[in-house]
Amino acid sequence: MNLVALTGAGISKASGIPTFNEMGNLREKLSRSFFQNNPEEFYKILIEMKEKIERAEPNPAHIALAKYNVPIVTMNIDGLHKRAGSKNIIEIHGNLEYVECPNCNELYDFDVVKGTIYCKKCRGLLQPNVVLYGDIIPLYFNAIDLIGSADELLVVGTSFYTSTAIDLVNRAKFAGIKVTMINENAEENVPKYLKKLIK
Structure with a gap:
């Protein structure tokens, strides 16, 4: 998986x-x-x-993604995924x-x-x-490639105000990749979901 x-x-x-x-x-x-x-x-x-x-400190959602070695495309500039121990991260912003x-x-x-x-x-x-509003995103195609390699895309904490998030999720859907969204209480729901998914 x-x-x-x-x-x-x-x-x-x-x-x-x-x-x-x-x-x-x-x-x-x-x-x-x-x-x-x-x-x-x-x-x-x-x-x-x-x-x-x-x-700030990484919370249980960051820590769970690191623990299960889930590759990450993040729109955040806070570096918390790195501090949680994740290795495969594309920081698109x-x-x-x-x-x-x-x-x-x-x-x-x-x-x-x-x-x-x-x-x-x-x-x-x-x-x-x-990456500021009005800039191109240099790592955009890297993000598209990484998401394109997935069987499932876990979308966490995105408001869909950004065209970037909408575009990446739509590309995954068009490619037939299962999309799962966790937008509420990520710190509880992400560890729970990953534990169930990755036995």
Whole structure:
């Protein structure tokens, strides 16, 4: 049985990370145009997000997916799947581990932006390793390939506000892959479901 999980913000809710819908107008501020016009404010928002994420711990849903070695496509940038021990993860929206200078390709630990949002070498504006609204998704086809290899797609904590989630789930359905959804109480229902499924 080849199971792949597609996870969204709802899986991390029990870890204390609010979903976008609970954060008011954050969605507009995580756009490419907002970043280009207001880089200082944009990075303030990201630094706050990172601090919330660092206080969070993987919950039983993350831990169960890791325990059963379920490959994961996640729309989250919180890194909780990695911290839970999952190995095969495609983070299609990136993560808050590093920032990059587009001019000289220098990589910096994300925390550098607490001091300056400009490259120390060439003064270029540092780019977050996060896919923003208005960007293409570099790992999209990797995600499609991984989901296409599944007999079953377990969709956890996605609100279907994002066209990405809708598209990936529809592709799975069209390919004849069984789609199972767990959107409520993922921290209880995911471990329960996996235990029953994977004897």
